Amino acid sequence: MAVNRNFRTCPSTGLVYHEPAEKLIRWNAVAGVVSLLVGGVLALLVTLTRWPAVKLLPPDWFYLVLTAHGLDMLVFWIIFFEIAVLYFAASTLLKCRLATPKVAWVAFWLMIVGAITNNIAVFKGDSSVMFTSYVPMGAHPLFYLGFILFAVGALVACFVFFGTLVVGKAEKTYNGSIPLVTFGAVTAAIIAVFTIAAGAIILIPTFLWSVGLVSHIDSLMYRTVWWAFGHSSQQINVAAHVSVWYAIAAIVFGAKPMSEKVSRGAFVLYILFLQLASAHHLLADPGLTSNWKIFNTSYAMYLAVLASMVHGLTVPGAIEVAQRGKGFNKGLFEWLRKAPWGNPCFSGMFMSLVGFGFLGGISGVMMGTEQLNLIIHNTIYVPGHFHATVVVGTTLAFMALTYFLIPTLFRRELMFPGMAKWQTYVYGLGMMGFSVFMMGAGTLGVPRRHWDMAFSGAALPHEFPGAAYLMMGLMAVSGVLATVGGAMYLVNTVGSVFFGKKIVTPDFKRVPVREGMAPARPPEPAVAPAGHGAIGAGGFVAPGTFVLAMVFLTSFVLYYFVNWKYLSTVWPLK
């Protein structure tokens, strides 16, 4: 069988692209961006409906649009883009051909068909069951079928990724160990495999139930297994966007990991402990014991939290070391002041890091505490938290990466470079405000997934305080701002990919290669492990980052105990 092994070397970055892989990366990224476009329009509709002063949609449309928004953003946009990242991390970074491109196309089309089927089911109007589709509320069978087809496609794509790693190893396209970013991608893919397995365990019976072949599905069993899928899928995002942080630090600054051992060890902690963390969705449920809840959410979850705190230090730490090495060695923060804040690749990545840690991370751990969950569960605080993790964290990191990918992968110049500079700030700050105000409203008890906080038509309505209405109004204004930032991204990426100035290199050619990519480089001479030389202060190579980490820890500790204090004032329960 003839294997297509055409490679090209990107003239500006030196990255090596395998032609079939390149095409797949592009198509998956484009499918992701199209989902983001659909999800973004829906996001605006949701925001304008929850804005008490606007209240745009009637309830049936609101719940339909909210369901579709959750699926298109949280599942289709993110996973399509993640598959692109996986192929990039395997094929491009290892300078290796993609294993079985044909199978990868099958995976792609399965995902497309699944995503479209699922969207059709939702927009038909009889599947407004939300992203979580809790039984016994039922959706149209096509809803589950679309979801399952998409998941099967994603699973196949993960195996194409693993296959590519095997090919790279066998054909010796790189020396020694895989790069850290690829290691992070492996973490994401491993988590994806057991996540999708959990999804299959719950969604296949639910599909059979929806067509009448299974008579009953227990609601608690559903929630328990569904969250093994639903929460773990967010951990794929975490592993993926942390890899993207490392990749951007490497691309923009040439940063190398402070120590490979720590960064890789933290990824391994994700694999080992994240799955258990899904139990924190069940803290307010009957029928599960406190021992079960505490073990799963704390003992195990905090090791995963530890991993995120480690990445939160080592990514900016690596940047600090690289910057100090370049001479920005004055004081604590010269390295940060002199960072390229006008480069959207960096500014997006850095806001993603800060927002994910301060807003998403602290709120997530707080509400994942067994007792504290009582004052948070199912309030709009919860979407406030996950918009900080998944949108500020993952989506913003992916947006930042896009600005790097357009010239190197699509070989087009950015159409509106000036707009790109501002886009990450408009989107990032809008989204951070959106998250914070949702958390504020949630603290005042405003429920999530709720059409009307004024309870119109209820016999015994509840009256929320004015502050809650204010929070929801501010949330909506920030949400509109974020939508503007999202639109700036979409206009720029779609415009550049289709109409941007082509980057033409005079002597560009694709190189056909028979065996592997190129002769393997000779192994480099063993270097004695060395420190980073005379940079930093007080024995620390990255003192600025350490100070930032301590600021983070202080906010974490204060916020955590403020919530305990607040809990101690509510009615005693046991």
Add this chain to the structure above:
Amino acid sequence: MSAIEPPAQRVWWKQPLDRVEGTWIVIAFAWCMVMFFMMPYWHVYGKQNLSNEAYRSSPEAFLAKAQAMVDKHTVRTVTEQNIPVVHPVPGADVYLVARLWQWWPVLELEEGQTYRLHIMSTDWLHGFSLQPENINIQVHPGYEHVVTLTPTKEGTYSIICNEYCGINHHTMASKLYVVKPKKS
């Protein structure tokens, strides 16, 4: 070697830790352990812990118990639908039915008294959300959850549903009255 290239040393785990990393790992791990410790600690010394007591039940059985309580302890009715307001004996078992799209019946409890509140859904998932206290508990069909609670201050509270339960989810709201104990 940067993070997108293979590590410089083949055996990368021999590369020593930076001091800043080692210090941070120790601090972060210690904080994780504090957070771990807080949960068991609160079970022993804290007053707000969600009950582990739950029973399998059926809608019929649960409704029958709630009906028996309503028949015995109704003191008045509210709204045009004549929803009964129940004033149970302090310390008693109290039943609250969650169903599309209603909490039934309305409860009137005494300040400072402790009640065993049984909550169950007879149809879909619902969310018990007591406002403005902001106590939130998931309500399942088929799981009778027994929560022991003590209202601390008289007033009119609301119970709203915060688990999406269909088109009229936003109308699923009720009251919970807390009154001063009657002088006997």
